Amino acid sequence: MAGNSIGKEFTITTFGESHGKYVGVVVDGCPAGLPLSEADIQVELDRRIPAQPKIVSGRIEKDVAKILSGIFNGFTTGAPIALIVENKEIDSSDYEAIKDLPRPSHADYPARVKYGGFNDYRGGGRFSGRVTVTLIMAGAVAKKLLSRFGVDVLAYTRAVGKVKADKKFSAEEIRKNRYTAATRCPDLACAERMEEAIVTARKEGDSLGGVVECIAVNVPVGVGEPLFDSLDADLAKALFNVPAVKGVEFGLGFRVAELKGSESNDPYIMQSGKVATLTDNAGGILGGLSTGMPIMIRVAIKPTPSIGKEQKTVNLSTMENASLSIKGRHDPCVVPKAVPAVESAVAITLADHMIRAGLIPKVLERQK
Secondary structure (H helix, E strand, C coil): CCCCEECCCCEEEEEECCCCCEEEEEEECCCECCECCHHHHHHHHCCCCCCCHHHCCCCCCCCCCEECCCEECCEECCCCEEEEEECCCCCCHHHHHCCCCCCCCCCHHHHHHHCCCCCCCHHHHHHCHHHHHHHHHHHHHHHHHHHCCCCEEEEEEEEECCEECCCCCCHHHHHHHCCCCCCCCCCHHHHHHHHHHHHHHHHCCCCCCEEEEEEEECCCCCCCECCCECHHHHHHHHHCCCCCEEEEEECCHHHHHHCCHHHHCCCEEEECCEEEECCCCCCCEECCEECCCCEEEEEEECCCCCCCCCEEEEECCCCEEEEECCCCCCCCCCHHHHHHHHHHHHHHHHHHHHHHCCCCCCECCCCC
16 A cells, blocks of 8 residues: 555545646545535535635645545445545646755655655655645545534644634534634634734745644544554544644643643543543543543644745755755645644544444445
């Protein structure tokens, strides 16, 4: 599979490069009987690029999803589902000029070494954020499947640079407000400050990173396959496949290192006839298994490495020191675009594990 596939029962295999003709994904293992249309995929794709030109790249693709297989009479058949999007807004001229100048903090140099210079370097090729389109299409299938079993996955922007939303959000607030703001933050006042910070960084020829937070609610107890396919391990693996992700933590994350057991433990209680916990410091996962509490994940997104400021590099054709200022169309902050990609990576992993656990059957009953 050469690293292009993930999952065991609900598997996805992605293909395509940033400046290639198409990007696409094959979803295998989706149960038969799920109502699915191109419109279902399109809804998720339309959320990828914020409708605010001041904070996004000039490359704004009108992504149109096409289903090639796996659907008959409006339902999944159980066969592989092939999904593609055509790349149309391509301008490779800027990359020809710097093909021998690896961009700092991009994958240009290690990819050139690994593939002997045969890799597609235009726009980062296979390593571009453009490939998140494939995750989002597969995530649309996973999210619709999970919704049949009451599971909801909600990602949103928690921080951009040093601007952070400090309040705690309910699932309903996130669901209602996250896509209202261009920065994908449910706190609309904070969202405006985030937008201002991104615009300022762009004017300075610089960029910003941030934090995407994601919650998954109504995940049944006991989902996960320890030891080496534990739920948190597989979620982290999927999330690290989202370009620009540099850190993943669950619940309190690294903060638990500062606490005593009496402060970090989640005491059990009975609530509405079910076992629950007073707190959710563990982030909904213990021993690699879901606890039934909301799964809480935070993902650190690095600043966009393509910036207008002059940076040091080397010329790989002459093997001499050099410098470059990156031109072209680049996002000053990829955090807003990362929100639906993070959400999709989590949904894909949960769908896979719930099928493995027998919580999702191979054939779905028709809904009346």
